[in-house]
Amino acid sequence: xxxxxxxxxxxxxxxxxxxxxxxxxxxxxxxxxxxxxxxxxxxxxxxxxxxxxxxxxxxxxxxxxxxxxxxxxxxxxxxxxxxxxxxxxxxxxxxxxxxxxxxxxxxxxxxxxxxxxxxxxxxxxxxxxxxxxxxxxxxxxxxxxxxxxxxxxxxxxxxxxxxxxxxxxxxxxxxxxxxxxxxxxxxxxxxxxxxxxxxxxxxxxxxxxxxxxxxxxxxxxxxxxxxxxxxxxxxxxxxxxxxxxxxxxxxxxxx
Amino acid sequence: xxxxxxxxxxxxxxxxxxxxxxxxxxxxxxxxxxxxxxxxxxxxxxxxxxxxxxxxxxxxxxxxxxxxxxxxxxxxxxxxxxxxxxxxxxxxxxxxxxxxxxxxxxxxxxxxxxxxxxxxxxxxxxxxxxxxxxxxxxxxxxxxxxxxxxxxxxxxxxxxxxxxxxxxxxxxxxxxxxxxxxxxxxxxxxxxxxxxxxxxxxxxxxxxxxxxxxxxxxxxxxxxxxxxxxxxxxxxxxxxxxxxxxxxxxxxxxxxxxxxxxxxxxxxxxxxxxxxxxxxxxxxxxxxxxxxxxxxxx
Numbered sequence: 001x002x003x004x005x006x007x008x009x010x011x012x013x014x015x016x017x018x019x020x021x022x023x024x025x026x027x028x029x030x031x032x033x034x035x036x037x038x039x040x041x042x043x044x045x046x047x048x049x050x051x052x053x054x055x056x057x058x059x060x061x062x063x064x065x066x067x068x069x070x071x072x073x074x075x076x077x078x079x080x081x082x083x084x085x086x087x088x089x090x091x092x093x094x095x096x097x098x099x100x101x102x103x104x105x106x107x108x109x110x111x112x113x114x115x116x117x118x119x120x121x122x123x124x125x126x127x128x129x130x131x132x133x134x135x136x137x138x139x140x141x142x143x144x145x146x147x148x149x150x151x152x153x154x155x156x157x158x159x160x161x162x163x164x165x166x167x168x169x170x171x172x173x174x175x176x177x178x179x180x181x182x183x184x185x186x187x188x189x190x191x192x193x194x195x196x197x198x199x200x201x202x203x204x205x206x207x208x209x210x211x212x213x214x215x216x217x218x219x220x221x222x223x224x225x226x227x228x229x230x231x232x233x234x235x236x237x238x239x240x241x242x243x244x245x246x247x248x249x250x251x252x253x254x255x
Numbered sequence: 256x257x258x259x260x261x262x263x264x265x266x267x268x269x270x271x272x273x274x275x276x277x278x279x280x281x282x283x284x285x286x287x288x289x290x291x292x293x294x295x296x297x298x299x300x301x302x303x304x305x306x307x308x309x310x311x312x313x314x315x316x317x318x319x320x321x322x323x324x325x326x327x328x329x330x331x332x333x334x335x336x337x338x339x340x341x342x343x344x345x346x347x348x349x350x351x352x353x354x355x356x357x358x359x360x361x362x363x364x365x366x367x368x369x370x371x372x373x374x375x376x377x378x379x380x381x382x383x384x385x386x387x388x389x390x391x392x393x394x395x396x397x398x399x400x401x402x403x404x405x406x407x408x409x410x411x412x413x414x415x416x417x418x419x420x421x422x423x424x425x426x427x428x429x430x431x432x433x434x435x436x437x438x439x440x441x442x443x444x445x446x447x448x449x450x451x452x453x454x455x456x457x458x459x460x461x462x463x464x465x466x467x468x469x470x471x472x473x474x475x476x477x478x479x480x481x482x483x484x485x486x487x488x489x490x491x492x493x494x495x496x497x498x499x500x501x502x503x504x505x506x507x508x509x510x511x512x513x514x515x516x517x518x519x520x521x522x523x524x525x526x527x528x529x530x531x532x533x534x535x536x537x538x539x540x541x542x543x544x545x546x547x548x549x550x551x552x553x
Contacts, residue, residue, distance in 0.1 A: 006360025014348060103344030110306050110343075111361045112334035251326070254309040 003113055004121060011125035014094055019129050022087045026137035029079045034145035034152075037070050067150040068157075069224060075141055076160040076219030084134060084164070084217075088171045089192045091126040095179025096250055097188045105255035119250035123176045123243065130168060135161065156225040163228040166235035167217025171196055173239040177246030180253060213238070257284045258317075259408050259440035260305060265314035267300050267464075274300040275311070276464035282442055282457070287431065289455035289472075290444040291540075293548055297464040298444035299340070302412050305442075306338055319407055334363060337406030339397040341416035347386030351379050351396055355403070362404035369433065373399035376429060391418050398426060402433055409434055411443045415450060423447070427454050452540040462548045472540070479543045480535050482518045485509035487530030497524045502546055513538070513546040 012019075049057040096119065099105035108118060138161060145152040175192035182188035202208035203215040215221065216231035260282035267275040275297045282288045292298045303309040305318055307329040316323045321332045345354060351374075359365045374381065377395040385393060394414065401409060409430070415423040431454060434441050445451050451458060452472065459469035468475065479501075485508055486492060494510055495503045498520025501513045509532070514521055518535040525531040538546075 002360050006357055010346070010349070010353075010357055013353070014346075102347075103342060104346055106303075106308060106340065106343045107345060109308055110333065110336075110338040111358060112330045112363075113361050114330060255303070 003117065007113070007118060007121040008125055011094070011122055012129075015091060015126060015129060018087070018090055018094075019133070022083070022091075022130065022133055023137075025083055025087075026080070026133050027140055029083065030075075030137040030141040031144050033074050033079065033141065034067075034071070034148045034150060037067055037150070038148070067145070068152060071141070071145060071150075071152055071157060072160060072219060072224040075138070075157075076164055078218075080134065080138070081164060081167070081218050084130065084168050085171065085196055087130060088168055089175055089189060089196070091130060092123075092172055092175035092179055092192065093185055093189050094126065095122055095176050095185070095188070096253060097179045097182045097185040100183065100253070100255055101185050109255050115250045115253060116247055119176070119180060119247055123173065123246070126176070127169060127172045130172070131165060134165060134168065159225055159227045160219045162232040163216050163219060163221055163235065166232040166239065167213055169239035170213055170235045170242065171199075171217075173242035173246060177242050177249060180246045180249035258282060259284045259286075260316070260318050260442065262301075262305070262316040263314055265301065265304065265316060266312045267297070267304060267309065268312050269300075273464055275304070275314075278314070278461060278464060279466055279469075280459060281469070282440060284440050285438050286457045287434075287441045287455045288443065289451035289458040290442060290461065291446075291448065291451060291458055291544055292444075292461040296461045296548075298461060299342075299412055301461070302338075302340075302410050302442070302444055306336060306410060307333060334404070335407045337401035337404060337409045338411075339394075339401035339409075339414055340412035341394060341414065342412065343397060345385035345388075345393055345396065347384060350384050351381045351388070354385060354396060354400060358400050358403055364404050366403060366405050369405065370399055370403045373402060373429065376425070391422055394418055395422075395426065398430065402430070405437065405439075407439055409439060409441045411441065411445075413445055414443060415445070415447060423450065448539075448541045448544055458540070460544055460547045467547045468543070475543060476537060476540075478515055478517050479538050479546070480514055480518045481538050481542065482512040482514055482521045483509055483532075483534040483536065484512060484521070484525065485532040487528065490528065490531070492525075492528065494521075497521050513542075 049060070096105065099108060109115060138158065142152055142154050142157055174195050175188070178188040178191045179185065182191065196214070200212055200214040203212035209215050210221065213235055216228060216235060221231035222228035258281055260280055262278060262280040265275045265278040266273065278297065278301060280301065290298050290301065300309060304311045305316060305323055307323060307326070311324060318332055319335055321328050323332060349357065355370055359367065377392070377399070379392055379396060385396065388396065398414065401411070415426055418426060427450065430441070443451065443455065455472060457471050458475065459466045461467065483506060484494065494500060494512055499514040499516030499518070500521065501515050504511045512521060522533055522535070525533050
């Protein structure tokens with residue numbers, strides 16, 4: 001336990017600046033999105049939708065005139081997920097490839113500590129920080145929405161979190177595995193971005209949309225206010241596989 | 256005699272390059288052992304493999320009685336080995352104290368009193384981040400961290416690179432004082448031949464991934480000698496074929512022979528040649544090193 005505590009502390013120190021930036025970005029979004037809705041609603045009220053097909057105008061009206069639909073689509077379907085994807089890649093870049101590239105891997109692994117332990121701690125601390133920031137900023141969103149006088153039940157809104165967090169787990173595990181395998185951190189970072197982009201390809205087609213991890217992570221796998229249990233379960237299973245693969249890469253890595 | 260390291264036929268490839276090509280290495284317990292070799296000879300690869308940072312492609316290796324090639328016993332081994340390298344980076348965002356805390360948490364046998372003495376001796380700024388330390392200070396911190404767990408075996412890769420001569424001496428005196436007091440073993444890879452000559456009792460010279468000479472330093476100096484020979488006019492003796500001769504070079508009117516038997520073979524063979532002048536000289540470690548790796552000193 002002493003070894004784990006020591007490594008966790010080191011990872012926290014390493015990620016503190018990035019964690020602070022992520023906290024500021026997520027909290028700023030959570031604090032500003034609910035009040036912005038009032039301005040959007042007023043702008044929409046005066047908008048001429050006569051040139052738009054009736055069903056589209058109705059759909060748009062229903063999204064914008066309902067704060068719940070606005071909150072769901074803006075938070076899970078846009079802001080939170082985009083920020084999470086960016087920080088998932090950035091957090092995971094503090095992985096084994098960086099330790100190897102800057103020479104600290106030699107320092108670390110010449111001590112009595114297993115590569116698998118370091119890999120687990122690195123992945124756990126980075127994911128844990130993002131997990132806490134995600135949950136915290138989502139709760140902040142609910143609090144700010146209520147302070148602004150909107151009706152947003154906590155249970156209803158939090159039901160988007162499982163798919164979002166499971167998607168983050170999958171992409172974090174994939175990015176960490178690439179960091180454990182690659183000889184150079186920027187190459188791993190580029191590969192991670194590529195993997196995320198590829199995972200969004202099925203979402204471009206109606207028939208395959210439901211199989212896209214990104215689509216599920218964006219909260220589109222289930223109706224707003226319901227938990228996408230299947231999506232979350234599959235994403236978590238993918239994350240577990242990616243983690244196991246990364247652990248194997250880490251164990252066989254030379255420094 | 257017990258051995259801290261027994262390695263036989265170590266091979267390590269980096270792609271198509273053979274960094275180690277059958278290295279044999281025997282390091283007796285309690286010795287201060289110098290690992291010498293030109294750039295790219297395989298010294299760093301050997302140390303990293305012994306420590307489990309890299310895996311050998313072939314060969315057998317036992318370090319402190321533990322099979323170093325067995326990943327399951329790697330932690331047990333690393334808990335008893337201290338390692339410092341001039342290339343090894345510290346964490347730039349951690350302070351001196353943070354590094355000590357980090358290592359303290361990783362070793363079961365951490366000696367904080369010893370570390371404190373090292374900090375006092377080198378007067379390291381404990382709250383300064385490693386990224387802001389000079390190269391010399393980073394080397395000193397690396398040595399303190401390597402000594403902290405009171406290792407049975409201390410492996411050092413170019414430990415004094417970048418240090419001025421005064422600091423180098425202070426560094427080595429701390430090192431030898433601490434390790435010798437406990438009967439520990441030191442394996443030191445270095446380019447600083449005078450430093451190795453002053454501190455080590457045994458050496459191995461490696462070249463192209465193989466040990467080309469090894470043994471006690473005194474024994475090497477006793478056997479590796481230079482013999483100056485002037486032959487009588489018209490003599491057609493093939494000096495390179497004489498017993499013990501490693502290399503032959505022209506030197507003024509005669510020849511400079513490097514021998515591996517203390518000059519006994521040459522003296523006996525040329526003792527029967529009338530008019531031949533034979534003069535045996537001692538070699539420095541640098542002379543021996545240059546001869547063994549196939550390069551002549553100017």
